Structures are given as C-alpha cells and as structure tokens.
Amino acid sequence: GAGVSQSPSNKVTEKGKDVELRCDPISGHTALYWYRQSLGQGLEFLIYFQGNSAPDKSGLPSDRFSAERTGGSVSTLTIQRTQQEDSAVYLCASTRGPDGETQYFGPGTRLLVL
Amino acid sequence: QKEVEQDPGPLSVPEGAIVSLNCTYSNSAFQYFMWYRQYSRKGPELLMYTYSSGNKEDGRFTAQVDKSSKYISLFIRDSQPSDSATYLCAMRKTGNQFYFGTGTSLTVIP
Numbered sequence: 001g002a003g004v005s006q007s008p009s010n011k012v013t014e015k016g017k018d019v020e021l022r023c024d025p026i027s028g029h030t031a032l033y034w035y036r037q038s039l040g041q042g043l044e045f046l047i048y049f050q051g052n053s054a055p056d057k058s059g060l061p062s063d064r065f066s067a068e069r070t071g072g073s074v075s076t077l078t079i080q081r082t083q084q085e086d087s088a089v090y091l092c093a094s095t096r097g098p099d100g101e102t103q104y105f106g107p108g109t110r111l112l113v114l
Numbered sequence: 115q116k117e118v119e120q121d122p123g124p125l126s127v128p129e130g131a132i133v134s135l136n137c138t139y140s141n142s143a144f145q146y147f148m149w150y151r152q153y154s155r156k157g158p159e160l161l162m163y164t165y166s167s168g169n170k171e172d173g174r175f176t177a178q179v180d181k182s183s184k185y186i187s188l189f190i191r192d193s194q195p196s197d198s199a200t201y202l203c204a205m206r207k208t209g210n211q212f213y214f215g216t217g218t219s220l221t222v223i224p
Binding site for chain 1: 120122146148150155156157158159160163165202204210211212214215216217
C-alpha cells in the first residue's frame with residue numbers, strides 16, 4: 001500500500017515568508033509525528049498527533065511553528081516569518097496507534113530559507 | 115547527557131566486510147528498539163525492530179539488544195555498496211515518545 005507522502009519535496013523561500021508543509025500518513029494510522037533534521041544532527045522531535053489532537057507539542061521551537069491535523073489524516077506544519085535557522089529537512093512519520101510499535105517515515109521536505 | 119548516544123562515524127569498509135553499528139542509552143525504561151537506514155536525500159526506512167533483550171536476524175542483518183549494559187547493535191554481514199547509508203538507532207518506552215541517535219554514516223567500498 002501507499003506509504004507516507006510529503007509535499008513539497010523541496011521548498012526555497014525568503015526570510016520572513018510563511019511556509020506550509022504537508023504530510024499524508026499511511027491510511028488508518030492514527031498517530032502522526034513531525035521531526036526536523038538538520039545537517040549532521042539527529043532527528044529533533046517537533047509535535048505528535050493522536051487523531052486530530054496534539055497531546056505533545058513540546059518540541060515546537062517557537063511560536064512561529066504550528067501544526068494541525070484534520071480528519072485524522074493529513075497534517076500541515078506551518079512556519080511563520082521564516083528564519084535562516086529554520087533551514088532543514090522536515091520529516092513526517094506515522095504509526096498504527098498511540099502505542100504503535102514503529103514509525104514509518106515520509107521522504108521529507110527540504111526547506112531552504114534564503 | 116543525551117538519552118541515546120551513537121558514534122557518527124563516518125565508517126568506511128570494503129565490500130564483503132562485517133559491519134558493527136552501536137548505540138548506548140541511559141534510560142532503563144526503553145523497551146522497543148529500532149534501526150533505520152537513511153539514504154541520502156531520503157526519509158529513514160525501518161530495517162529492524164526488537165522488543166526487549168535478545169537477537170533478531172533478517173537476512174544479512176542482525177540486531178542485538180543488551181538491556182543490562184544499555185547497549186544495542188546492528189550487524190551487517192557481507193556488506194554491499196548498496197548498504198552505504200546513514201544508520202539511525204531509535205528506541206521507545208511505552209507511550210508516544212521516540213528517541214533517536216544522531217546516525218552513523220557508512221560507506222561500503224567496492
């Protein structure tokens with residue numbers, strides 16, 4: 001079946017602009033995660049959704065970052081007033097349930113803020 | 115101290131070599147252990163999943179978990195150039211939080 005998909009695959013924007021990144025999880029997966037991966041760094045947790053609720057948003061680095069999920073499926077990560085330090089790969093992952101054993105990752109969105 | 119420590123490498127081996135990749139962790143509550151492979155400009159791909167201690171084998175890959183030492187390993191036998199990638203360890207307690215190592219970069223030279 002289809003895996004996790006993300007769009008766009010690449011995004012170049014100017015400092016100060018807003019961007020929206022989209023994640024489409026595996027069908028039927030109720031849990032969804034956003035991570036950020038910078039060059040040479042590990043995965044930095046951003047936010048976790050169970051259904052449409054976000055019980056853990058502790059990883060969002062500032063109030064410029066927000067995310068929502070609708071219909072228990074697609075999620076959008078929004079970064080407002082982008083800064084150069086926001087440049088990274090943003091990865092989305094889904095698991096079958098709240099105690100799902102493993103995560104399945106999308107290909108990521110490569111964000112470059114000029 | 116990070117919850118999960120992983121040597122970033124880079125690691126370079128000749129084709130056919132046995133590769134050993136390792137992670138250590140500090141939290142004894144971790145129960146689920148995973149290894150992911152990430153090719154350049156791709157998302158991580160699940161390779162191995164292990165619950166609690168013990169070994170698991172899948173083809174050329176073997177995952178080991180030693181909870182008493184808080185140490186996990188991934189062995190790759192008869193390594194191939196196509197194994198060249200970054201390998202990430204990950205672990206979880208119960209609940210939703212996953213903890214990742216920083217990844218080890220592996221190059222297998224033909």
